[in-house]
Amino acid sequence: MTSSSGAARKNLSKIACNRLQKELVEWQVNPPTGFKHKVTDNLQRWVVEVIGAPGTLYANETYQLQVDFPENYPMEAPQVIFLHPAPLHPHIYSNGHICLDILYDSWSPAMTVSSICISILSMLSSSTTKQRPEDNDRYVKNCRNGRSPKETRWWFHDDKV
């Protein structure tokens, strides 16, 4: 189940652990451009620094992504949110929640942290305006008690940005 906060989370399964270790090694060997993994000893929560791609609205801006892995990753998608401050983007809420289908319904176990990162960067890069989603206030209010974005029923409507 998708518990909302890290504290109550169950430990990673063995498979998840192995898989994450492999991903980490792979990341170290071949990190996606524009991303930096901030080293911690917590395999279950990664913090990744994102640098806006040059030539886009977010050039030279740095944001932080927090990736939390569920117990049975990769069968279940990790929870990915932007730490404060979240970039201004039509699909990113001010509480850091990201409306991106691969993080929810379209997640596939074949994806990896680095493929997620690339998707997010591409989402940022293709944005033409820096603005919050229209329903930002309502949504953020709804999520006040630390709800996970994975409990949101997302509606993915825009394939352009």
Next chain:
Amino acid sequence: MDLVPSVKEKLNYFRIKELKDVLTQLHLSKQGKKQDLVDRILSVLSDEQVSKMWAKKNAGGKEQVAKLVDDTYRKMKISGATDLASKGQGASDSSSVKVKGEIDDSFQPETKIRCLCGSRLETGDLVKCDDRRCQVWQHISCVIIPEKPAEGIPPVPDKFYCELCRLNRADPFWVAVAHPLLPVKLTTTSNPTDGTNPVQSVERTFQLTRADKDLVSKPEVDVEAWCMLLNDKVPFRMQWPQYTDLQVNGVPVRATNRPGSQLLGANGRDDGPIITPYTKDGINKISLTGCDARIFCLGVRIVRRRNMQQILNLIPKESDGERFEDALARVCRCVGGGNTDGDADSDSDLEVVSDTFSVNLRCPMSGSRMKIAGRFNPCIHMGCFDLEVFVEMNQRSRKWQCPICLKNYALENIIIDPYFNRITSMMLNCGEEITEVEVKPDGSWRVKTKSESERQELGSLAQWHLPDGSPCVSADGDFKRVDTLKQVKQEGVSDSPTGLKLGIRKNRNGVWEVSKPEGTNTSSGNKLKGVFGNPEQVVIPMSSSATGSGRDGDDPSVNQGGGGNIDYSAATGIEIDSLCLNNVDLAYEYTAHDTSAQAGGTEVIVLSDSEEDNDLLVSPPIAYRNNQNDATDGYSVQPPVIVDSYTEDHNLVGGNSCLGLFPNDDDFGMSSLWSMPSGSQAGPGFQLFGSDADVSDALVHLQHGPVNCSSSLNGYALAPDTALGSGSILHDSSAGRLDADLNGGLVDNPLAFGGDDPSLQIFLPTRPADSSIQNELRDQANVANGVCTEEDWISLSLGGGAGGSNGDASTQNGLNSRHQIPTRDVGTNTLDDTASLLLGMNDVRTDRPSRQRSDSPFSFPRQRRSVRPRLYLSIDSDSE
């Protein structure tokens, strides 16, 4: 560690009470399902952290745990708590017996009609469950639910499964033993007018007999309540309504962990709560209330837990799941089709010429190399996953979803991929870091290595293997590392009718001979020096089809002029039998490069019109040039290097090495196209020159001229079976067939190379009619064969040109050779864009052929060459 099995067996007999006793004494938590308790005890015995933890507190360690279990077991038996002792054998045995046919037993005999409405009458239209064993009939109006209430009854889906069959597929780890409460629909009790969801509910009783209770007392058996959305888009899962309130005998039971208002996403799975503790002998009451507009059904079943091994046993054995040929065909299609690589960009203009594809054998779930390659049978992609990891993960996630294409399936769709499993099982002993293999479009493969040392470590696995896993006849060491790129450029073709025929061959002494056309093909005995053609015909042996387009000038898309057809039959080494140039002025220049010094004895022929082209290549160790009339026409032939792939062909019966000479008249519209006929896929790696109608004429012509094609294939250099035959033909080509193909087949699509191979490769090498090795021309060079004939064959492959010719046969076809011949200087400009044809086999070793477009040796210098059509022929000699 033999403690574990014996303890496990005893634990299977324990009731919750005994389990809790043991856990109490171990100071461990007593929370959770029965299975959790068992697992917890077992984990103490295993080597994991728990045991360390516990061992700290309690010095006794595992032995003590085992003793504890033993004592408890004995106590239990003495007290006669259950009759389990009499059942003697392990739980797994008994369960496997009962598992069979449990569904049939429960309802099928009773009635053919079982419906949610409870009626067994044949009222209204019926629909039958597609499960082979179930085949129950249900009322369409009861079970087929439209997406929105307004829509009427939708058509019956292709595959209809009743709720029980859907349930069985939802989580194969729980198998139904009995159904105390068959599914019933929830009914709407209040229909609010304010637009909120209606409240629906159902309340039923179900009976647990004494026998049921006994059954349930076993550790692996439980009573489960389940609920399912009738028209769920994910058919095989449970789903509870929003704001579910479930009560059993008045006791609330938590059905799901999600918040009441949250809907179940496409990737979510609900669980069936175990209600065993709340049930009693006799009549039990269950009620469910929800607040949801959709239609659900509720049921109660007695389920038995299966373990991993039992699930794995349900998956058909490798030999039973899919025929190897089917798997191979899929791989060939995926590899040859060019679009398999998800990450390969599909810029058709830059279609890369690649000879091999890297396939990563990592399981997408675990990230490690697969041990047993599993897949869902209906999937069209060739990606696999590690079977055991997948099953284990699904034990928790219950998704049964293909990780590659995300389609939802069920356990019954899983099979073992016979093709990849063969590879992964052969690689079982390889290092963990080795995860990639290279696969040729014909399905042959080898383990991909990054360094020489790695290669040596791997030994034979780094060599090419046939699809069935047997090693290809190994090429000798000379072939290793020879990466040659051949470039052929045709500078101009004179339009004079008189043909110039040029044959070059290396005789046994190693001397290159150039023979001029005798004007008759008959002369070509064993070694046709490449002149086939009537005098008036122009034979162009090496013309690249690509050049044709250039000449046309007006039709850029026509890239590959048939006008120049080059046939090289390469023998391992060395002979170019005949090169016919039809240019009066010898417009062609052939430069041979031998890129690799290591080639040793092997020789490479590179045809190119200028040195610059060659720059890309390693400079040839040996330069061999014949300049005929003009300086511009150069013929430099280097000792040909044999590409392994070609080598197989070498054993021609005829011993004739034939260079493909196509007499080109102006009249012929030979458009030798490098078309990629779709049909060719069957043929592993061959590409045929597509011929269009014009071609056929030409061919016909050719046949006349050259006389007999049969054994030697002489006249047609290209014609040689391999090239000509469609890929499939190659496969099974027997001598007889070849002939037929040559003669008849040529007409059809003689020149076309099977498009299977994304990189257009033209193998000119004639294939020996009788060659026993049919399938894989491309694979390994059969050194022995090639060598034995003194003549050497050079096969040239034509890489897909920049023109993106690969996919698109049609554009390529259609070229008329006529145009080509006449002009040397006519509109070559097109070449720049499209016409340049890369003939080349890629270096087999290139790691990512697809990526190399920009910087690869196959890119042509375009600047000043634009004027002339170019053809690059490369020979890939990387034979290993």
